[in-house]
Amino acid sequence: MGDFLRVAIAVAAKDLRVERRSKTALVSAMAFAALVLMIFNFARDAAALSREMLAPSALWITFAFSGVIALNRSFALEREHGALDGLLLAPVSRGALFFGKYLANLTFVLTVEAVALPLFVLFFGVDLSGALGGIVVTAILATAGFVAVGTVFAAMTVRTRFAELMLPLLVLPFLLPPVIGGVQITARLLAGRPMSEIAGWLRILALYDLVFVTLCLLLFPSLMDE
Amino acid sequence: MPVDPSANGGYLVAAYVVTAVILVGYALSLWRRAGKRG
């Protein structure tokens, strides 16, 4: 167990260190998120649909699309430098490798979301009082699930020609439960609804995370076979 | 409220025709592939 975590953290740290040096991907993803939010503001009939009504959807679609874009860079570096084989030659468990990549991706996507959230509050004039904690927890729960699936698919599609198209095509169906849950919970939190209405959705998100992180951890090694 | 039993027959016909076209069409495409392979 100790080995597993050590390797995972080493892999994650390496990924994030590379990211920290160039920052290109991170800045681009954040800019993308901001742009999506901006488009949402204008992509409505202001007379019929208030900012408040659109807010939860805008937030979660921004999270979803920025997340998918961010996942694209997951194995891109390895592909560019042909480093994937080198990574695999290392005598480490594939599961630990996956978990490291997963942690790096999760950190990356959560960082983008952390920047998107204040922008969201600003652009949509949202009153977060009391809801902030809940929204943060929900964002982490929802993201944890789909990033696991996205990491597996990124590893697969990086070998294909139209990776930037393949990845979203494969991963978007898996975004349905996290996004549905995320929007339902966010809308209720912003409206000040009681916890009882939210608990069910939170449970689904948690179950989704448990099931898919475990499954992806178990399945990833077969992707890396030779 | 019960409807006139003969109304909207067009949709019914369309659906049954589309279904047949799709299923028979796929069957025919498989048959053609088999024929090509000898």
Added chain:
Amino acid sequence: MTSESLAARRTVARGLGVIALGLAGLAAVYVLALGHTPVERFQGLPQKIFYVHVPAAWSALLAFSLVGIAGALYLWLRDPRLDLFAESTAEAGLVFSVVMLTTGPLWGKPVWGTWWTWDARLTLTLMLFFLFLGYRALRGALQDPSERARFSAVVGILGMVLVPFVHLSVYLFRTLHPQPIVLKPSSPSLPWEMLRTLLLSVGVYTVLLFGFVMTRYGLGRLERAGGADDAG
């Protein structure tokens, strides 16, 4: 001509036979549904679309589950025949989901006034359609057979596990936000004449699924054997 391609040829022939049987059964269903099944009182004639629509959904879902199970078995046993089976079943599943997605709106418009409803079954089938497409696209983009088989297996398994989550989410979404339309074709009080037509149709569709998969599988084997012939 190797024994391999002979066996494959036989599978194709048998598969085509099963399909022919299935299509004959389909004709029988049509006659039964159109001529010998009572017209539903509240929906009128379009309700009969139910008999070609619901079995298609069932077949698509069945196909999808089989793809997932075959994928899991492949990862365990590494038998390429399992991968070919999954590929064949995914293709058939795609066909049935197209049937479902075209007949659904044709039923919805006259009966509920709208071409599309986001009820659990339609939404799920639409998602299955996209998963089948993604599965095909991924397979098309991978050259190495072992890689293709392993990757497809993973997609199939993940997709299969996704189905109950989407079903649950959409169901909860709808009960909290009652939509004006709710599809309730399988009401417990389905009269016998309607039930028997439905059951026959489900049986026929299952036979068709079996025939499609068998034929496609045989064709796949034939192509692989043919390749060996040319090379040898």
